[in-house]
Amino acid sequence: MNTIRVALFIAAWVAIWGMWKQHERIGELNTKNAELLVELTEQVKINEDYQERVQALHKLDTKHTQELANAKIEIDKLRITAERSPERVYIKASCKKAESTTASGLDDAITARPTDSAIRNYWLLRERIAKSEQMIKGLQDYINLLCLQ
Numbered sequence: 001m002n003t004i005r006v007a008l009f010i011a012a013w014v015a016i017w018g019m020w021k022q023h024e025r026i027g028e029l030n031t032k033n034a035e036l037l038v039e040l041t042e043q044v045k046i047n048e049d050y051q052e053r054v055q056a057l058h059k060l061d062t063k064h065t066q067e068l069a070n071a072k073i074e075i076d077k078l079r080i081t082a083e084r085s086p087e088r089v090y091i092k093a094s095c096k097k098a099e100s101t102t103a104s105g106l107d108d109a110i111t112a113r114p115t116d117s118a119i120r121n122y123w124l125l126r127e128r129i130a131k132s133e134q135m136i137k138g139l140q141d142y143i144n145l146l147c148l149q
Contacts, residue, residue: 056145064138071130079123 114122 053146057142060138060141060145064134064141067137068131068134071134072127075123075126075130078126082119
């Protein structure tokens with residue numbers, strides 16, 4: 001009978017000790033769970049902030065892309081108008097006078113006109129200026145939105 005009591009005592013002691021260890025383990029897991037919950041909450045806030053920034057950048061990109069498209073449309077309209085009726089296009093230009101003397105009263109027989117390549121370069125430069133302007137505005141908006149806050 002004593003051996004049974006001893007065995008029961010030992011079994012009870014092992015069970016109590018096992019429950020105590022399990023209780024400690026549960027406490028450790030609860031602590032780790034609380035720490036992970038704090039980290040998760042911080043990460044959710046970081047992700048929400050990131051999403052807001054991405055949305056803001058997307059809006060900026062859309063705005064500047066649309067402005068660039070509008071500028072290109074306007075340049076194309078001007079180019080078409082200039083090609084259809086070149087006499088309505090006024091270019092401020094000056095021509096050097098010939099050093100040799102010509103008959104007085106005779107002006108140059110033709111009006112001052114840029115060369116075809118100069119006209120092509122003019123439209124190309126207008127497009128590049130419009131593109132550069134939108135790129136610069138986009139970068140300035142990016143800096144103001146994300147870097148200076």
